[in-house]
Amino acid sequence: MRESDLSIGRARRSFTRGPAAWVLPALVVLLGVAPAAEAATRDVWVAAVPRTWNAVPNARDAIHGTRFDAAQTTFPTVVYKRYAKDWKRPFRGGIPGPLIRARVGDQLRIHFKNLDTLHGQAHSMHFHGVEYRPSSDGIWLPLHSGKGGNVKPGQHFTYRLTAGPGSAGVWPYHDHSTSMEESIAGGMFGAVSIAGPRERRADREYVVAFAPWHGFQTINGRAFVGNTPVFESRVGESVQWDVIAMGDEFHTFHVHGHRWRTDGGTPEDTRGLGPAESFRVRWEEDAPGTWLYHCHVETHMAQGMIGLYRVRP
Amino acid sequence: MRESDLSIGRARRSFTRGPAAWVLPALVVLLGVAPAAEAATRDVWVAAVPRTWNAVPNARDAIHGTRFDAAQTTFPTVVYKRYAKDWKRPFRGGIPGPLIRARVGDQLRIHFKNLDTLHGQAHSMHFHGVEYRPSSDGIWLPLHSGKGGNVKPGQHFTYRLTAGPGSAGVWPYHDHSTSMEESIAGGMFGAVSIAGPRERRADREYVVAFAPWHGFQTINGRAFVGNTPVFESRVGESVQWDVIAMGDEFHTFHVHGHRWRTDGGTPEDTRGLGPAESFRVRWEEDAPGTWLYHCHVETHMAQGMIGLYRVRP
Amino acid sequence: MRESDLSIGRARRSFTRGPAAWVLPALVVLLGVAPAAEAATRDVWVAAVPRTWNAVPNARDAIHGTRFDAAQTTFPTVVYKRYAKDWKRPFRGGIPGPLIRARVGDQLRIHFKNLDTLHGQAHSMHFHGVEYRPSSDGIWLPLHSGKGGNVKPGQHFTYRLTAGPGSAGVWPYHDHSTSMEESIAGGMFGAVSIAGPRERRADREYVVAFAPWHGFQTINGRAFVGNTPVFESRVGESVQWDVIAMGDEFHTFHVHGHRWRTDGGTPEDTRGLGPAESFRVRWEEDAPGTWLYHCHVETHMAQGMIGLYRVRP
Numbered sequence: 001m002r003e004s005d006l007s008i009g010r011a012r013r014s015f016t017r018g019p020a021a022w023v024l025p026a027l028v029v030l031l032g033v034a035p036a037a038e039a040a041t042r043d044v045w046v047a048a049v050p051r052t053w054n055a056v057p058n059a060r061d062a063i064h065g066t067r068f069d070a071a072q073t074t075f076p077t078v079v080y081k082r083y084a085k086d087w088k089r090p091f092r093g094g095i096p097g098p099l100i101r102a103r104v105g106d107q108l109r110i111h112f113k114n115l116d117t118l119h120g121q122a123h124s125m126h127f128h129g130v131e132y133r134p135s136s137d138g139i140w141l142p143l144h145s146g147k148g149g150n151v152k153p154g155q156h157f158t159y160r161l162t163a164g165p166g167s168a169g170v171w172p173y174h175d176h177s178t179s180m181e182e183s184i185a186g187g188m189f190g191a192v193s194i195a196g197p198r199e200r201r202a203d204r205e206y207v208v209a210f211a212p213w214h215g216f217q218t219i220n221g222r223a224f225v226g227n228t229p230v231f232e233s234r235v236g237e238s239v240q241w242d243v244i245a246m247g248d249e250f251h252t253f254h255v256h257g258h259r260w261r262t263d264g265g266t267p268e269d270t271r272g273l274g275p276a277e278s279f280r281v282r283w284e285e286d287a288p289g290t291w292l293y294h295c296h297v298e299t300h301m302a303q304g305m306i307g308l309y310r311v312r313p
Numbered sequence: 314m315r316e317s318d319l320s321i322g323r324a325r326r327s328f329t330r331g332p333a334a335w336v337l338p339a340l341v342v343l344l345g346v347a348p349a350a351e352a353a354t355r356d357v358w359v360a361a362v363p364r365t366w367n368a369v370p371n372a373r374d375a376i377h378g379t380r381f382d383a384a385q386t387t388f389p390t391v392v393y394k395r396y397a398k399d400w401k402r403p404f405r406g407g408i409p410g411p412l413i414r415a416r417v418g419d420q421l422r423i424h425f426k427n428l429d430t431l432h433g434q435a436h437s438m439h440f441h442g443v444e445y446r447p448s449s450d451g452i453w454l455p456l457h458s459g460k461g462g463n464v465k466p467g468q469h470f471t472y473r474l475t476a477g478p479g480s481a482g483v484w485p486y487h488d489h490s491t492s493m494e495e496s497i498a499g500g501m502f503g504a505v506s507i508a509g510p511r512e513r514r515a516d517r518e519y520v521v522a523f524a525p526w527h528g529f530q531t532i533n534g535r536a537f538v539g540n541t542p543v544f545e546s547r548v549g550e551s552v553q554w555d556v557i558a559m560g561d562e563f564h565t566f567h568v569h570g571h572r573w574r575t576d577g578g579t580p581e582d583t584r585g586l587g588p589a590e591s592f593r594v595r596w597e598e599d600a601p602g603t604w605l606y607h608c609h610v611e612t613h614m615a616q617g618m619i620g621l622y623r624v625r626p
Numbered sequence: 627m628r629e630s631d632l633s634i635g636r637a638r639r640s641f642t643r644g645p646a647a648w649v650l651p652a653l654v655v656l657l658g659v660a661p662a663a664e665a666a667t668r669d670v671w672v673a674a675v676p677r678t679w680n681a682v683p684n685a686r687d688a689i690h691g692t693r694f695d696a697a698q699t700t701f702p703t704v705v706y707k708r709y710a711k712d713w714k715r716p717f718r719g720g721i722p723g724p725l726i727r728a729r730v731g732d733q734l735r736i737h738f739k740n741l742d743t744l745h746g747q748a749h750s751m752h753f754h755g756v757e758y759r760p761s762s763d764g765i766w767l768p769l770h771s772g773k774g775g776n777v778k779p780g781q782h783f784t785y786r787l788t789a790g791p792g793s794a795g796v797w798p799y800h801d802h803s804t805s806m807e808e809s810i811a812g813g814m815f816g817a818v819s820i821a822g823p824r825e826r827r828a829d830r831e832y833v834v835a836f837a838p839w840h841g842f843q844t845i846n847g848r849a850f851v852g853n854t855p856v857f858e859s860r861v862g863e864s865v866q867w868d869v870i871a872m873g874d875e876f877h878t879f880h881v882h883g884h885r886w887r888t889d890g891g892t893p894e895d896t897r898g899l900g901p902a903e904s905f906r907v908r909w910e911e912d913a914p915g916t917w918l919y920h921c922h923v924e925t926h927m928a929q930g931m932i933g934l935y936r937v938r939p
Contacts, residue, residue, distance in 0.1 A: 062454075062455050063453070063454065063455065126882075128880075128895050128896065129885065129893065129895055131883070131913070132883060133913075133915065134883065134915035134916060134917065137882055137883060137917070137918075139882065139918060140689070141688075141689065141851070141916075141918065142688050142689065144916050164885075166885040166886075166887065166893040167885070167893065168893060169892065169893055169894075171895070180924075181924055181928060184924065225454070247924060248923050248924050248925050248926075250563050250587055250876050250898065251587070252587040252588050252589055252590055254441075254589055256439075256450055256452065257444070257445060257447065257450060259442065259477075259479040259480070260479075261479065262576055262890060263577070263888055263890025263891055263892045264575060264576025264577040264578075264889065264890040265576055265890075266482065266576045266592075267442070267479040267480065267481060267482055268482075268590075269441050269442055269484070270441065270589045270590050270591070271590070272563065272585070272586065272587040272590055272898070273898065274876055274877070274878040274898040274922070274923065275878050275922045275923050275924060276878055276880055276896045276922035277878055277894075277896050277897070277898055277922075278896070279892075287444070287446075289446065289447035289450075290447060290454075290457050291447065291450070292450075292452060292454065296587070296588045296589035296590075297561050297587065297588050298493075298494055298497065298560060298561050298588060299561050300561075302494060308457075375767075375768050376766070376767065376768065538767070563876050563900055564900070565900040565901050565902055565903055567754075567902055569752075569763055569765065570757070570758065570760065570763060572755065572790075572792040572793070573792075574792065575889055576890065577888060577889025577890040577891075578889055579795065579889045579905075580755070580792040580793065580794060580795055581795075581903075582754050582755055582797070583754065583902045583903050583904070584903070585876065585898070585899065585900040585903055600757070602759065602760035603760060603767075603770050604760065604763070605763075605765060605767065609900070609901045609902035609903075610874050610900065610901050611806075611807055611810065611873060611874050611901060612874050613874075615807060
């Protein structure tokens with residue numbers, strides 16, 4: 001069952017599909033898009049699970065004409081995977097992990113289970129942007145941290161979070177346990193997307209997660225046009241780009257043929273961000289065509305951090 | 314004929330000259346500084362041409378006392394070069410390429426010709442900040458891009474751009490063809506400077522382009538005090554710094570003895586930027602003296618990314 | 627005599643002490659916290675002095691369980707050290723150098739003496755954020771700079787600075803003499819903290835200085851939880867984080883369980899900065915517990931750039 005099959009209403013259109021193998025839809029946990037902005041308690045089930053991941057499924061870099069062998073681009077790893085209520089049914093796990101959506105005022109209970117049978121390591125979930133007590137911080141720190149900071153294989157933990165008044169926007173989450181360096185490098189990160197109390201959701205919501213992966217520079221775990229997400233919209237729609245970064249490097253997010261403004265009102269078409277930084281930009285779409293979006297660090301672009309954005313007239 | 318000979322009116326004073334070989338004036342395409350803010354169609358002629366470029370013409374790093382041999386600092390490369398209307402007369406081409414100036418509301422037609430007889434490579438121009446159709450995007454992308462994305466030697470293409478309401482500020486342009494990595498490293502980039510519809514131009518407009526070049530860290534293609542631009546002003550004038558970066562690295566722009574504010578009102582005297590990011594800061598000059606401006610990344614400063622700013626009383 | 631013994635009034639509480647050797651209080655030059663915001667002339671005495679510095683006094687990385695030999699973490703270096711009025715009495719010098727506090731409108735006279743008997747090098751002080759004439763710029767530049775830019779061993783110089791209307795906030799200062807690269811790497815930097823003309827100081831003021839040190843990534847000259855500063859506060863207090871960076875690298879400052887806003891109003895919990903960039907964030911404390919603060923560049927965190935923040939109920 002595909003994650004996106006669950007999508008309903010306006011938000012559905014955000015997770016589109018290109019002609020061939022070009023599309024990798026962002027995984028979504030649709031936590032409700034209530035027409036009225038009523039605070040709710042939202043439960044999410046997520047496990048750390050082994051998965052073999054190929055960053056370059058079509059085996060090529062279309063722009064440079066390079067071809068890859070699957071052995072160069074495919075590795076076993078551990079990822080976050082969503083499950084239906086009460087662990088009844090798994091969805092596809094991948095990179096990034098499930099998108100966790102909420103609205104300011106909501107309570108979140110993230111039920112996490114460690115099913116890492118690949119490395120047998122402890123794992124955790126540490127969330128940016130939301131409010132929580134230290135017990136839900138998801139960090140491992142000798143003498144201080146509790147169970148949630150280092151969930152052993154076979155164990156589980158529930159993180160209790162609040163989307164507070166300062167939580168609107170997009171934020172990363174990631175492993176912060178004893179294995180965090182290896183786990184994040186393997187793809188154990190995702191995004192939390194929080195709308196303002198009365199904010200109208202955009203027609204299209206895209207997640208762009210910049211991170212390195214086995215020598216590639218990836219967007220949502222994939223490298224090179226043809227593998228990275230193809231985002232789609234139509235003229236007249238509101239589009240929202242939720243950008244996060246993980247790892248050691250700094251990036252500059254650029255979309256061709258479009259501009260947005262800083263929160264101080266200055267126009268820009270390229271914005272830098274470093275590890276665990278995140279930002280959200282929006283515009284009303286008025287530029288039909290096929291466009292590139294990419295990290296503008298030139299070697300990152302050459303190592304795969306580039307994708308397509310298609311706007312229908 | 315020097316580019317700056319074309320400069321007229323107030324803006325002329327921006328392109329000044331120090332006592333000796335210290336000055337490298339930014340090249341300027343003066344696209345009109347109409348007293349009334351009337352939208353116009355502006356034509357610019359630019360070619361990719363071979364040029365031998367010396368990043369350290371005076372053969373020394375004045376601060377560290379290092380001397381260089383011309384063979385260490387001089388390399389053949391391809392740069393953008395401006396021509397007079399209808400290709401009648403060449404101006405000096407260099408690094409950065411010609412400054413393209415416009416005002417919000419203007420239409421721009423950039424007539425580009427590839428005269429690369431050095432490498433015989435395809436080239437293009439990709440512009441940040443302005444509006445255009447995909448055909449004027451200047452990118453090479455298999456199956457999608459048109460002629461303008463990969464202009465072959467001997468061919469030409471006209472890019473049609475609009476300075477829209479979100480285009481005010483300074484933006485980079487650069488090669489985005491199949492040769493972009495090599496071409497940008499060789500100096501194929503420049504700046505677009507766009508004034509608001511009724512904005513009064515500053516008395517002084519400086520372009521600072523940070524980029525690596527054959528192991529040096531350069532400002533406008535030059536390394537070390539004595540080679541980088543010497544910007545000049547007088548107390549009481551409004552001065553504008555238009556800063557862009559190209560390449561792989563991040564920089565922090567610092568001017569000694571001066572401060573400015575973010576668009577949110579916070580004072581700063583150092584601002585970071587990564588590849589293809591750009592920003593404009595302004596102040597009313599009140600601090601006479603000879604000052605340094607530089608990238609504050611220490612090894613970049615040591616590798617040449619530093620220059621002088623002279624304020625007369 | 628400890629620097630913090632001088633602290634008086636509200637600000638005192640900012641420089642707290644953990645149970646064991648966990649605490650390294652930031653050094654403070656308390657330049658007056660006048661209840662009325664009257665402009666003043668403030669004199670500070672600072673010398674460059676040799677000191678042996680251990681970045682990992684407890685000899686371990688508590689999170690990774692690594693142990694170090696003192697020979698790996700201890701090196702002779704030159705640091706800024708404060709003295710009482712007219713050089714009467716030394717305080718402890720260290721990394722960062724003394725915190726210089728003032729208010730917009732104040733005049734500062736920084737009396738600097740070079741007592742470097744370790745390397746016998748020239749040194750200087752270059753201040754960000756404040757106003758001064760070129761003679762107080764503290765830079766060494768052949769043909770241009772004066773005595774203050776390269777103070778020889780045994781010599782002294784007085785820098786005259788003004789906290790102007792655009793000086794509110796936190797700023798770095800550092801050596802900018804001929805020895806600057808080696809001196810900054812050895813710890814010759816500090817912070818200037820300037821309050822607005824009628825601004826009420828925060829209950830707690832923390833300085834976080836990110837810099838590399840002999841292969842470690844340090845906060846205020848120390849690496850790893852247990853060595854880096856433990857900042858303390860109480861629910862209901864206003865807390866202020868003054869963050870600066872020196873060196874070559876870019877960092878992302880993150881505090882667990884807390885958020886703040888950009889000057890444009892956007893919430894964030896992680897902010898990037900590069901060399902000589904600096905920023906100040908504040909919040910009213912409402913989240914009791916023991917939290918981590920760290921640079922979120924993963925290898926920097928692993929190399930020591932992480933510490934504890936304790937909030938009592």
